[in-house]
Amino acid sequence: MKILVCISSVPDTTTKISFVNDNKEFNSSGVQFIINPYDEFGLTKALKIKEQLGGTVTVIHVGPASNEPIIRKALAIGADSAVRIDGEAVDGLMVAHEIANYVKNNSFDLIFTGRESIDYNGGIVPHALSAILNIPAISPCVGLEISGNEAHLETFVDGGKEKLKTALPVIVGSQKGLVEESDLIIPNMRGIMLSRTKPLEVLAVQNNINNQKVAKYELPPDKKACKMIDAGNVEELVSLLQNEAKVI
Amino acid sequence: MSVVVYIEINDGIIKKGSLEAASFAAKLAQEKGSKAVAVVIGKGGDASVLGKYGIADALHYNLEETQINSLTVAQILQSEAQNLGATDAVFSGSWIAKAAAASLAVHAQMGIVTEVTELPKNGTILKKAFSNKAFVKVELQNSKNCYVISANSFGLHENPVNTNVQEKTSNASSGLSHVSYNKDTSKVSLTDAELVVSAGRGLKAPENWHLVEELAKVLGAGTACSKPVSDAGWRPHHEHVGQTGISISPNLYIAIGISGAIQHLAGVSSSKNIVAINSDPEAPFFKAADYGIVGDAFDVLPKLTEALRKAKG
Numbered sequence: 104m105k106i107l108v109c110i111s112s113v114p115d116t117t118t119k120i121s122f123v124n125d126n127k128e129f130n131s132s133g134v135q136f137i138i139n140p141y142d143e144f145g146l147t148k149a150l151k152i153k154e155q156l157g158g159t160v161t162v163i164h165v166g167p168a169s170n171e172p173i174i175r176k177a178l179a180i181g182a183d184s185a186v187r188i189d190g191e192a193v194d195g196l197m198v199a200h201e202i203a204n205y206v207k208n209n210s211f212d213l214i215f216t217g218r219e220s221i222d223y224n225g226g227i228v229p230h231a232l233s234a235i236l237n238i239p240a241i242s243p244c245v246g247l248e249i250s251g252n253e254a255h256l257e258t259f260v261d262g263g264k265e266k267l268k269t270a271l272p273v274i275v276g277s278q279k280g281l282v283e284e285s286d287l288i289i290p291n292m293r294g295i296m297l298s299r300t301k302p303l304e305v306l307a308v309q310n311n312i313n314n315q316k317v318a319k320y321e322l323p324p325d326k327k328a329c330k331m332i333d334a335g336n337v338e339e340l341v342s343l344l345q346n347e348a349k350v351i
Numbered sequence: 352m353s354v355v356v357y358i359e360i361n362d363g364i365i366k367k368g369s370l371e372a373a374s375f376a377a378k379l380a381q382e383k384g385s386k387a388v389a390v391v392i393g394k395g396g397d398a399s400v401l402g403k404y405g406i407a408d409a410l411h412y413n414l415e416e417t418q419i420n421s422l423t424v425a426q427i428l429q430s431e432a433q434n435l436g437a438t439d440a441v442f443s444g445s446w447i448a449k450a451a452a453a454s455l456a457v458h459a460q461m462g463i464v465t466e467v468t469e470l471p472k473n474g475t476i477l478k479k480a481f482s483n484k485a486f487v488k489v490e491l492q493n494s495k496n497c498y499v500i501s502a503n504s505f506g507l508h509e510n511p512v513n514t515n516v517q518e519k520t521s522n523a524s525s526g527l528s529h530v531s532y533n534k535d536t537s538k539v540s541l542t543d544a545e546l547v548v549s550a551g552r553g554l555k556a557p558e559n560w561h562l563v564e565e566l567a568k569v570l571g572a573g574t575a576c577s578k579p580v581s582d583a584g585w586r587p588h589h590e591h592v593g594q595t596g597i598s599i600s601p602n603l604y605i606a607i608g609i610s611g612a613i614q615h616l617a618g619v620s621s622s623k624n625i626v627a628i629n630s631d632p633e634a635p636f637f638k639a640a641d642y643g644i645v646g647d648a649f650d651v652l653p654k655l656t657e658a659l660r661k662a663k664g
Binding site (some may be wrong): 114116117119120122140141194195196199221222223224225226227228229230231233234235239240241242243245255258259260261262263264265266267268269270278279280284313314315316317318319320321322323326327329330331332333334337338340341342343344345348350351 | 361362366420421422425446449450451452453454456457458462463464465466475477479480481482483484485486487488489490491492493496499525526527528529530531532533534535536538540545546570582588589591594595598602603613614617620621623624626627637638639640641642643644645646647650651654655658659662663
């Protein structure tokens with residue numbers, strides 16, 4: 104089983120977001136960057152499948168050299184090799200085209216992405232990859248079993264879940280449910296040592312897709328002070344919701 | 352030249368997110384002096400209701416639910432966008448709509464902007480970023496674009512016209528085959544819900560959830576939960592709202608026994624009105640809420656449910 108896991112670098116979930124340079128740039132000072140949490144569920148599932156069925160796990164990342172710590176972390180967790188496409192990720196379309204380009208030259212049975220990244224939340228990459236490569240994608244995917252050449256997958260539909268099947272290869276937009284949080288792997292010392300010697304190939308950007316440019320960031324307006332209501336007087340809350348907020 | 356909008360039908364009813372997308376498409380077409388055409392996919396339903404939101408032309412594909420998946424929807428959208436010479440395409444933020452948008456952008460070489468909150472203006476457009484923690488204005492570099500709009504941000508805009516509905520058939524097929532469903536359709540869909548009641552560890556145990564459900568029932572609200580609650584298996588994953596769960600923006604979000612960690616707030620902070628009920632007066636949620644009650648959930652919830660029942664008659 105040849106498995107590819109696409110990872111992106113995002114600010115840690117506890118980050119307080121702020122901007123610099125006249126609100127034109129994200130303020131990365133003091134920010135810890137992590138493997139996008141959705142991608143990490145995919146990486147963990149990939150390693151579980153490798154354990155069961157054998158094969159190799161390659162991670163791929165589109166981003167500058169300064170993002171290499173997250174690639175090394177993925178290798179320390181257990182991926183066998185890594186590829187970095189050396190360029191700034193413009194948007195989901197650009198990233199998908201770069202990854203697709205690599206996949207065309209190196210075929211895979213299974214491709215994991217996150218269901219979305221937690222910085223821009225587009226959720227575009229798995230489906231754009233699917234369209235470029237003409238391989239089915241399921242995202243968000245909350246269940247995956249491989250039997251022979253077939254993948255059985257589970258996704259969300261209105262009001263619940265749907266089970267689907269398809270022949271490999273398939274693209275999986277990962278999220279919790281594919282594996283549980285308790286399955287996530289914290290790299291040990293041996294993994295960290297090994298990660299330094301595992302192959303990391305750096306490739307140039309191939310496509311010049313540039314559909315959008317950041318003009319300016321804004322923070323949401325400050326909230327007004329919370330109106331406190333006495334616990335013994337819930338009727339007041341009901342009246343505020345009816346007459347002031349007008350939502351019920 | 353046209354603006355194409357993808358409309359989803361679920362259980363014979365057009366989804367609210369799709370009506371918002373229709374409003375967006377109609378206004379965009381009006382501004383551009385072009386025409387908005389709805390591509391409606393799903394069993395049954397009455398596509399002429401789109402007229403209320405300014406859509407004069409609708410193409411209805413009466414597909415069985417089991418035929419509908421990200422690939423078949425993408426195929427239909429792609430061929431219609433080509434037939435209609437679409438310069439713009441509008442999608443709700445549902446999973447299947449995102450899939451269709453991404454696929455169309457690839458095949459028609461369009462740009463794609465997600466989490467959109469407003470109509471494009473002079474080649475720029477505003478969208479959400481960092482899981483609701485910020486907004487970003489982007490300059491569009493492509494003359495043809497797909498817009499995936501953020502739920503409950505643009506809103507519904509009425510502009511009544513008569514809708515001409517044309518029935519269409521499709522032989523779209525994909526390598527994906529349906530196996531089975533596991534659904535509970537008695538509940539309000541969380542992303543479409545206008546009112547949401549949500550609870551956290553403050554409820555102490557899963558068997559106490561009837562208190563939340565009774566309140567939700569009186570309001571006709573959807574139910575949600577915090578991450579620790581879904582991690583503990585008290586509630587299903589699909590009810591987890593927050594940065595790594597689903598992100599919602601209902602008109603009213605009632606948070607019970609949830610402290611208000613930054614990751615939770617990211618998923619709910621764009622709700623129009625927030626009520627926080629927590630026994631800890633220092634809970635960070637009170638800083639993000641519009642209305643707050645410091646009190647024990649087991650005391651406040653039954654009283655609130657009763658008061659709402661009386662108020663609603």
